[in-house]
Each structure stands twice: as structure tokens, then as C-alpha cells.
Amino acid sequence: MGSRPGNAYQKSTFDLMISELDRANGIITEFLSLAQTKRTELKSQNLNDILNNLYPLLQADTFTQNKQICFIPGEIPYLELNVNEITQLVLNLTRNGLEAMPERGCLNVKSYVEDITVVLEIADEGCGIPPExxxxxxxxxxxxxxxxxxxxxxxxxxxxxxxxxxxxxxSSSMSIVNVDS
Ligand SMILES: Nc1ncnc2c1ncn2[C@@H]1O[C@H](COP(=O)(O)OP(=O)(O)OP(=O)(O)O)[C@@H](O)[C@H]1O
Ligand SMILES: [Mg+2]
Structure with a gap:
């Protein structure tokens, strides 16, 4: 409708409607994924490979916001993972970290083994989370x-x-979110 010549004067309204519909769609999709009961399909793979694939996207996001990102992959064993879900988790955590930080802040992503646990650590230099x-x-x-x-x-x-x-x-002076597996 927005592209019809007679509606040209309302184009910005149509664009707004489309972007709001997209946003509503995103919210509903994410909400439904919370309620899904089907078993997650896991495959043996290396978390570092998933992080390496995502890194250019994270870097682009970070640089356009005038912030920095550093990824330090450790030597870790293969894990039973679902790539789509882990990608979503990393995006959600890194997005939160970036959103919490002022310009020039640095987001640190690390993977390592601690005792018998593989740790994915995502640390930002942002405002932290108040105790309440x-x-x-x-x-x-x-x-x-x-x-x-x-x-x-x-x-x-x-x-x-x-x-x-x-x-x-x-979260104290610095906010760190760890995911242990
Ligand atoms: N790294 C962080 N630093 C500071 N506060 C955080 C951080 N991560 C999460 N929070 C706090 O937790 C709240 C909930 O985070 P969550 O990611 O669930 O939702 P959101 O970021 O507000 O919205 P969205 O659904 O778009 O992710 C945030 O609004 C923020 O107050
Ligand atoms: Mg968030």
C-alpha cells in the first residue's frame, strides 16, 4: 500500500507500521521459544567455532557503537551443543553487555576450563546490575x-x-555473566 503513488504522502506511516509489526513479530517469536517444550537437539561441537563464526557480526555491532570487543578462546573440549540456541544466547548476552556500556567500553568474551567445567565468560565494563x-x-x-x-x-x-x-x-564494580557447561 505504501508504494502506491496515491499513498506516497503516507509512506513514512506505512514504514513505521511495518517496522512495528517486525518488532512485535520478534517479541512473539522470542516469547514462543521460551514456551517450547520440544527437546533441544544437541550435537558434539566446539564452542569456540560458534564464537569464531559469530565474531565478525559482534565486531561490526561493537565498532559501529564506538566500543571494543576482545575474544580470547581457550583450549576447551567438544560439548553437546545446539548451534542456534548457543548463538542466540551469545547474542543476547553480548547485546546486554554492549547496551550497558558507554562509548569506548570493552566487551571481553572468553572460553576456558575451570576444574571440570567449560566456562563461557562475557564481561562488560558497563553500569552493572543493582543488587535490588x-x-x-x-x-x-x-x-x-x-x-x-x-x-x-x-x-x-x-x-x-x-x-x-x-x-x-x-556484578559489583564490573558486571560479568558466566555460562558454565
Ligand atoms: N550486562 C548487563 N549490565 C547491566 N544490566 C544488565 C546486563 N544484562 C542485563 N541487565 C539488566 O537486566 C535486564 C533484563 O535483561 P534482558 O536481556 O532480559 O532484557 P532487556 O535487555 O531489557 O530487553 P531485550 O528483551 O531486548 O533483551 C535489563 O533491562 C538490564 O536492566
Ligand atoms: Mg537484553
Missing amino acids: NLRLIGTPFFTTKDSGTGLGLATCYNIAESHNAKIDID
Whole structure:
């Protein structure tokens, strides 16, 4: 409708409608993925390969925001993973880290082995999470952002559970989100 000549004067309204529909679609898709009961299909693979594939995308996001990102892959064993879900988890956590940081801040992504656990550590130099908000983290629709939906971390907790992994949040002077598997 927006491309019809007679409607040209309303083009910006149509564009807005489309972008809002896309946003609503994104929210619904993410919400439905939280409720999915089907078993996650896991395959033996290396977490570093997933991170390496994602890195250019994360770098582009980071640089356009005038921030920095550093990825330090450690020597880790293969794990039973679902690529789509782990990609989503990494995107959600890194996006949160970037959103929390001012310009020139640095996001550190590391993988390593601690005791008998593989750790994915995502640390930002942002504002941190106030203690009163910590217990609400992961509750669907909890957000402190004007345009946030509050589904990012709830999705991460779901993905961690389906991978038998655990999410630790460490937020004091510096905010660190760890995913152990
Ligand atoms: N790295 C972080 N630093 C500071 N606060 C954070 C961080 N990660 C999450 N939070 C806090 O937790 C809240 C919930 O995060 P979550 O990712 O679930 O939702 P969101 O980022 O607000 O919205 P979206 O659904 O778009 O991800 C955020 O609004 C923010 O207050
Ligand atoms: Mg988020």
C-alpha cells in the first residue's frame, strides 16, 4: 500500500507500521521459544567455532557503537551443543553487555576450563546490575530499558537449562555473566 503513488504522502506511516509489526513479530517469536517444550537437539561441537563464526557480526555491532570487543578462546573440549540456541544466547548476552556500556567500553568474551567445567565468560565494563534488580534477572518481561522487552535473559536461562549449563551473574564494580557447561 505504501508504494502506491496515491499513498506516497503516507509512506513514512506505512514504514513505521511495518517496522512495528517486525518488532512485535520478534517479541512473539522470542516469547514462543521460551514456551517450547520440544527437546533441544544437541550435537558434539566446539564452542569456540560458534564464537569464531559469530565474531565478525559482534565486531561490526561493537565498532559501529564506538566500543571494543576482545575474544580470547581457550583450549576447551567438544560439548553437546545446539548451534542456534548457543548463538542466540551469545547474542543476547553480548547485546546486554554492549547496551550497558558507554562509548569506548570493552566487551571481553572468553572460553576456558575451570576444574571440570567449560566456562563461557562475557564481561562488560558497563553500569552493572543493582543488587535490588539481581533477583528479578531472568524473569520474563523484566527490563529497565525504554525499548527492551525483557525476554533476552529469560531466553538465556532456558537455553542454559536445555544444555545442562548454569548461568552465574557477577556484578559489583564490573558486571560479568558466566555460562558454565
Ligand atoms: N550486562 C548487563 N549490565 C547491566 N544490566 C544488565 C546486563 N544484562 C542485563 N541487565 C539488566 O537486566 C535486564 C533484563 O535483561 P534482558 O536481556 O532480559 O532484557 P532487556 O535487555 O531489557 O530487553 P531485550 O528483551 O531486548 O533483551 C535489563 O533491562 C538490564 O536492566
Ligand atoms: Mg537484553
